[in-house]
Amino acid sequence: MCLSCVLACELKAIGVRDPRELDLKSGVKPPRRLSMVLAEGTPWPERCRHCAQAPCAEACISGSIVRDEESSTVRHRPETCVGCGTCRLVCPFHAIMLDETGDCMVKCNLCPEDATPRCVNACLTGALTLSCADGHAHQKRRNFAQAMIGDRENG
């Protein structure tokens, strides 16, 4: 559990690309949108799962959390968020936090402005990948089909 993804996410939140550019004396605190925890000894990223039926989006009283079907993500708009914390109460993954100012919630938006989220880029072992909602199922079917073709070719 190298936590490179967590650092990359924090740096992205404060607009810093290289950690050596950090000015720690300024006292800036990035919001925590991604945490790593140990689930029965296995490292596990605690972040937004972008649920197909997102309880946070249903519970949001200001309409700040909406599901974008095109990109298959649940997006949070801080401009309209009032920080009531309802989304945090209903989130089953503890993926939504209150920011430092205390008047707005923060969650992973899957870096819509980047081709690939920073956490995925920063993961040096490839443990974090970006895939569609049913990407893993596709991959499993493809692997199975590949295995079947291989069997036939081998006679």
Place this chain on the structure above:
Amino acid sequence: MADREGIRPAACGYGLLGLCCDSCLYGPCRRSPFDDAVGGGACWEDGDWIVANRLMERVALESLRAMAAYRDALERTSDRGEKGETAELAAMKAPLSPFSTEKNILLDLFSPEGAFPFFHSGDVPAGSWMTTLLGAMPPPLARRAPEVILTDALRLSALALAAEAWAQVSTDTGSLETDLPLPDSPAPFLLLISDVDHLGGDSRETPGALIDKIENASRKAARVFRLPNAVLLPALARRVYAKWGIPVSMTGSIACVFSSSLIRGLGALALGFSVVSIPGYPIMGSPLVERYMTRDLKSRFGHGYLALPPQEDPCEAIMRSLTA
């Protein structure tokens, strides 16, 4: 399935900041630079201690390698028989002994005291090089202030440079003195020390091109000397003191060290030179360590480490420091 398309970070962010610690079997621990709570990790140490201890560990590791090189040089000297054998062989062996109570021959290079105010401030290492190293590496979880750890790391680095100089003399390939032409009156000078063998692959430009660029940019502001290694620095500091009567830290001179080896740059810093290191040192994760290396040393002794942000042009930073 999307794959990684963005630019992958060049290196581990925690490592670049110095916030990685694998000193004990509970680790490796990594500490967020934004976590300012006291304590944390398995041993409850804070980020300042982790950064300082990380530097100390690297210096100790490089010191062990320097000791091995020093021992090899002594072996070569003693193999040459009675005629070529140096008269000081016994004294030169003493720094490697963990039991030696004799005067450390390496300390001869740091005299007179006035030429090396930082090195002689506080408790000067009394025993051999090896006992100094052992004393600087206390058992795990022994709590020491980061400033004390950094002072030990700087002194150990200077001792390693002195040992390298002695080793060169013992093999007749070098001299303990330097004949660099110094002007009659005190003036800042810039030393470009390129240690290409030790330079990692994470520098911004090729070392040669960057050295030329810095030399051309700084020539009007200061006298520029190129050195193949850092072993002449103790001799140069002594010469400056003998000629101008002031320690080298008072001249505003800068040593620009192109080396991934820590002991060369930190050794130069301990000898009184302001130091620019390319690549830079992993100290940005601790405001306390950064302040000690840059501002505290500068205010107390007149020299310090010039930390270069990754986007900053080294030529501009050096010029700014030379003309300040």
